[in-house]
Amino acid sequence: MSKRELSYLTDLQSKPLRVDRGKELVHEGEAGQTAYIFQSGWACSFKLLPDGGRQIISFPVPGDCVGLRSMLLRTSDHSLSTVTEATIIPIQAARVKHMFNEFPYLGTALLWATSRDEAMIVEHLVSVGRRNAIERTAHFILELHDRLELVGLAADHKFHCPLNQYVLADALGLSTIHVNRVLRQLRTRELATFKAHEITIHNIAGLKALAGYASPEESLVVVRDGIERDGF
Amino acid sequence: MSKRELSYLTDLQSKPLRVDRGKELVHEGEAGQTAYIFQSGWACSFKLLPDGGRQIISFPVPGDCVGLRSMLLRTSDHSLSTVTEATIIPIQAARVKHMFNEFPYLGTALLWATSRDEAMIVEHLVSVGRRNAIERTAHFILELHDRLELVGLAADHKFHCPLNQYVLADALGLSTIHVNRVLRQLRTRELATFKAHEITIHNIAGLKALAGYASPEESLVVVRDGIERDGF
């Protein structure tokens, strides 16, 4: 990246903004919204159903950037709320659009970044579609751990996690009560503990085995031991 | 787009290629793969689990382009197989990369295109996570219908659909047998029929009501009637 591009990127960022928890930053179907970088605090992107149900798509954590892609579209296809109090850096749509014209190469760079997001959503879909409650929860914990470790927010198989069981349920596609039961099982089986907003992984190997989890680096090693199903 | 860009795009396309059904075009974790445009025939992208299970992510249909994005990454994060015999137009990775340098604006264009894909995957996630079997199936039929209508492959609430119940099950996160039961219910309730590789929608309003389906155009109208859940 050239110096000029970099300085432009820095200029894009407005002053950090402090927002309360539970604040809806982007509303589904809303037009012309801004993007945000999360400096601290957690959020969740989700869609609501007519019956009041909710499916959480992803949890942006500190260091994550949200909504950049949807600035190119007319409207956002899902909502975004903070889960905790947070400090965010808003990025104005107009300036980003201008930037795409000025430095078209950045489109490709952004494309690369969004690919990672999509891979996460795909993995989430696999979890919800084909793993049972406990595998799904285990997988979720492991993924969260790896993401947070990457930004220095997890160490020693322990990390802060401000999600309550209602939120967890909406992410995993389960009922709150069942989430509770599953967490108890993980605790009893001495795999992981979720207590006082802190998740501790006691037996990471066991948890990975249970979840069928492939670490980001290992994910090149393709799991595909036999079993060609009929149909394709 | 300039004339030069357009001609470059046309040059990218190799000769159409005919492939058998059930052929795996991209293998998960594979590096340096090519992208494809589907001229005819259906495919499915999916991930396999250690236990032999499979979650289908999406069904590329004629007119769709797959794998463009993953060419920028080192490896593909999911596999791709044809579901029927198909004619595809391969696109070489090397040439696309060169093109991104030559016409950096195209990165942004592609970004726009992939956003649509991601929106579809998100909707799929919502279905699997928060809709029951029959709602999920109804939603799937409606989405397929709208996609195919867009490319002239559906008319009169009827369209050809080469998927069998095994494949459907892997897409919807259900067992084959349950898919069968659900299809029977849709038939009995005179909402839709899936017979001889052809889907007919008898009562599109009823089906939409059942699925909680928002048509692409209507999706701006946000469904959010009350019910603020606790937790966020």
Place this chain on the structure above:
DNA sequence: CGACGCTTTGACACAACTCAACAACCGTGG
């Protein structure tokens, strides 16, 4: 005609959901 792939059915088991209540926790205000 037989074989194979796909669909359909029934009986049963189990995972996950619902409802209803209670217990722990936490910040607030008296």
Place this chain on the structure above:
DNA sequence: CCACGGTTGTTGAGTTGTGTCAAAGCGTCG
């Protein structure tokens, strides 16, 4: 400092949706 209310977590009992197993019906194609 303690009592309070609200939020969140925990349990149990009973129900329902979906999965599993087993077997039979169809169509198609060689």
